[in-house]
Every structure is written in structure tokens, then in C-alpha cells.
Amino acid sequence: MKILKDEDLCPAAVMRGAIDALETAFRAKAAGEMVSPPRHHVSFPKRGDIVFTVGGIDGERPLAGFRAYETFNGGQHSQVVAVWRADTAELQGVILGERLGQIRTGAIGGVAIRHLSAPTARTVGIVGSGAQARTQLIAAAAVRDISSARVFSRNPGNCATFAEEMQLQLGIAVEPVTSAARAVADADIVLCATSSDMPVIDASELKAGVHINTIGPKTLKGHELGLDVADMAGIIATDSPEQTRAYASPFFLSGTIHEKRMIDLAAIVAGLAAGRTSPLDTTLFCSVGLTGTEVIVASAIFDTI
């Protein structure tokens, strides 16, 4: 049984295995072999909630587990993720902290990039310089032969640190730039991982054939990308159509012509729906964080660490 904390998890080292494991999980989802029930909340008066997400897949190597996190007031939050082998009842291990969630979201983005971006994609434009921006770029580099990236963030210090760290970690040129438009201009892949409630780029700044991952806010009340980007996209996909319909504030594409054409990433991975069909297709992936996927990624990490 393994017990891992944030300091034990190197996103770049585990990303490829996490992406591969999630592909298997998305295929299981398409085949109806994934268990991914709605979140379960327990309230503690005046304090907040403990929230449980549960997930598992059946098949040759069935897994089951959960993630638990709290919404109490406090500075440091630690999630608890546990995974069992469902065929032997063996507790594979437990992961504590915040990093697994970032790796998970990165790996979901990696699956989307593998199945939607142009196979020849070489350049990445990033808006945002936080933990999610890092794991998205690591995921892009795990599935495409990335040669260079440009990053923009409102905070020039964070932007420079991001560029320096990522350049070192991934061995590619990463250039900090002074506007979002400059970051995404000519990029084959665009990664938006901000906390912005207002669109950070215009569709006109993107090149035809680009693939975009949007990680940040995506509700009607606030969204880091506008409808113009959705209008431009030939394909719009998400990891959980179910969850886009269950947001407390409606999803930013609700009530638009785009709502019905959103495709489940699982269907694309399983070959049940078409992804990109030409180099000029613009593709948009809306990352919502499919419930239960932390369990899949944690299991993949236990297998390799």
C-alpha cells in the first residue's frame, strides 16, 4: 500500500501514464463501464461541507475509489484520494494534498490534445501562469512534439518564473510575452488556465486550425473565453456533458446554438464520434473535471511510483 503527498508527485514524471490511464477510462465511460455518480455533500453547520466524489472502472483491472475534500475556512486544504482494486479489495494507496487534482486536470487536457489537436502541432500559447497552466503545458508536451511555447500572465513576475521553470523542466523554449494576443498568435495549441471572469483573448487573434483547452471559468456569469471562440470552433468537446448541465450557474454555452453540438470526449476517444477532420478545423475543449477521474490517475501513479 502506498501513501503519497504533494512532494512525492512530479507532474512531468507521471503525466504520460496518467493520460494513458484516462484514455482507458474514457473508453470505459463510452462503453458504460465507468462508475461516476454525482458528488455527495455532508454539511457541518457554520463550518462548511465535506464533499465526496467517487469513481471506478470495470474491465480487466477494475478499480474503485474516492476523493474527499472540504470547504471549511482555512488557508491550507488537503484532499484525500484512495483507490482499491475492486477485484481483490486491496487498498492500492492513498494520496494526500492538492497536486493530484492539478495532474488530473492536466491529464484530461492531454487526452483532449491527443485526440483533437493537429498531429503536427509544435507551438503552444498559454494564458495563465499558475499550477493548472503548468500541468496543461506538461500534458501538451507529453502527447505532441512541442518545440516552443509563449506565455502571458497579468503578473510579469509569475510569467517569467513560469517560463524559466517550464523551459528547464521540458527542455523547450518558453518565452514570456506582454499580452495574451502575443502568446496565442500563430500557436497550434492554446491553453487558457486563468481565473478570469472576462474573455482573455479574441477569436480573431487565433489562427485557423488551432486547438484550445479552456480550464478556467466557464459559466454564463463569468468565462475566460467568449462565444466568438465557440463560433469559430468546428468541434466543441467536453469531458463531462452531464456536469456542464449541473453547474449552479449555467454553463457559458447554455442556450446558445453550441450547447447541442458539444461532444463527449469519451465518444471521440472511443471512436464513436468524429474529432478533427482537417488541418484547418479549429477545435475547442471545455475542461470541467469529470468526477471520479482522480481515482484513475491516482491508480496510474501507484503503478509507476
Place this chain on the structure above:
Amino acid sequence: MKILKDEDLCPAAVMRGAIDALETAFRAKAAGEMVSPPRHHVSFPKRGDIVFTVGGIDGERPLAGFRAYETFNGGQHSQVVAVWRADTAELQGVILGERLGQIRTGAIGGVAIRHLSAPTARTVGIVGSGAQARTQLIAAAAVRDISSARVFSRNPGNCATFAEEMQLQLGIAVEPVTSAARAVADADIVLCATSSDMPVIDASELKAGVHINTIGPKTLKGHELGLDVADMAGIIATDSPEQTRAYASPFFLSGTIHEKRMIDLAAIVAGLAAGRTSPLDTTLFCSVGLTGTEVIVASAIFDTI
């Protein structure tokens, strides 16, 4: 943040602190300051369930956490218990394995013995020689000045091992005997911790004024103590009247004259209901395992280890 496994937990070392912490929790329960919702099950087709119990108390040092366990087919089962400080969101720690549950049940028994047995109780009779029998005796010795014990188990080898181990651990005389009747004869405290579906002792074998903890089966379909013992008892208490009404198979006192007179141990601990009133009162405690108490005991262990 602490991470503990079975080998880190010595029941005798942590029992007193666990009992004290549970007393505080039972007082909080009586005051309506304990959160202890029904179990939550998630099913994995063909495999089994993951079950979550959640618990917490408010007050000066608010705590919240959960226990998760599975019902998959397999030899080794490990539970996961996690506790947060609800006022700071700090994850106090995680305990993995099976031993915490035994310590928790022992400590609940200890609270019952402290509040229901005669303060002068010196001798213990035990039926059963498993892990639960051990933690019940450890709990009795933590709250009463026990000088000797007798133990009976169907398996003479286990019985002898139990006696030897407990004698060494607790520094009291522990004698293995050849019948349940001999174990409980003249005992001030009787601990039943068997898996028997049939009564293992007769009321006529007990002395007046005895206190009894029943840990094993307690449903109409199977029960280690019969109605004759309930008939003899002046006081019948349980740690969760709510849970006795929620058993899949009805509780063994359901439909009897005893059902309505069962007292919540929390009310006795809080002084809201009378416990023992005379040395000749026979008292019976039906241990059902109040949901959420693992969290309380885990927190007490984190405070001392």
C-alpha cells in the same frame, strides 16, 4: 499531518484518550452538536460498495471527518479514516487499516462501563477471544480498577492466547475457563464479543448488579444474548437508538417491552437520563457503533501519538 497504520496503533496506549474524547462527543450529541448522518453507499456493479460514514462535533475544537470502507470480495480490507480541524481546514491526519475500528468499539464500551457499571467493579467475565474482546477488556481496565478476568472461547487455543496476552498487557490475572457460565459467574462486568447467532449465556448465570456489554450479533435473526438478559436488566442503553431502528434485520429488542425503555448513552453521559441507581441494578449496554465516532477517536489518537 499524521499518517498511521495498524502497526502504529497500540490499543492499550490510546484507549484512555479515546474514551475521554468519546465522552466529549456523546455530550455534544446530547446537546445537538454532533453531526452523524446516515451512511452513504456507492455501488460498483458486480464488485460491491464503497461505504462512507461521516462525523464531527462542533464546540471549542470542532472536528469533521469520515471513514470509508468497501465490501468487495477479498481477503484483506483496509478502511480509510481522515480528520480535519473544522475551524482551520487543517487535515489532522489519516489512519489506514482495521485496528482503529476495534479501538473505537472498545472505547464506546469503555464509556458505557464508566457510566453504567458499579464504581467498585473489580472482576470481568469475557465471552469471545477476538480483537473486539481484547479492546473491550482494555477499555474496562482503563475506567475501572480491574483486578482479574476470566475468559471463555469455543477455541481453547485462542482462549489461552488471549489470557496470556491480556495478562501481560494489563498486568492483571486473566484465567481461561472451559465454559461461558464459568467466565461470567460472579463477574462485576461481563463482556460479550462473539459472532454467535445464539445466546451464549443465561441470565441465571449472571450475578445481580452486573454490567454487560454486548458487542456481537443483536438482530432478531441472530443474537449472542437472549431476552432473558434484557428482562433482568434494570437499565438498557445503546450508543445509537437511531441505528438500532435502521438495521436491515430488526434489532433483537424490536417489538418487545424493552424497545421503548432503551436509553441513549449520550443522555446518560450528559446527565439527562439516569444510569445505575443502586449496586444491585443490572445494566445492559447494546453496542451498535455510532456513526462518525471513528473520526472522534482518530482525532484523539492524533493528539497523543
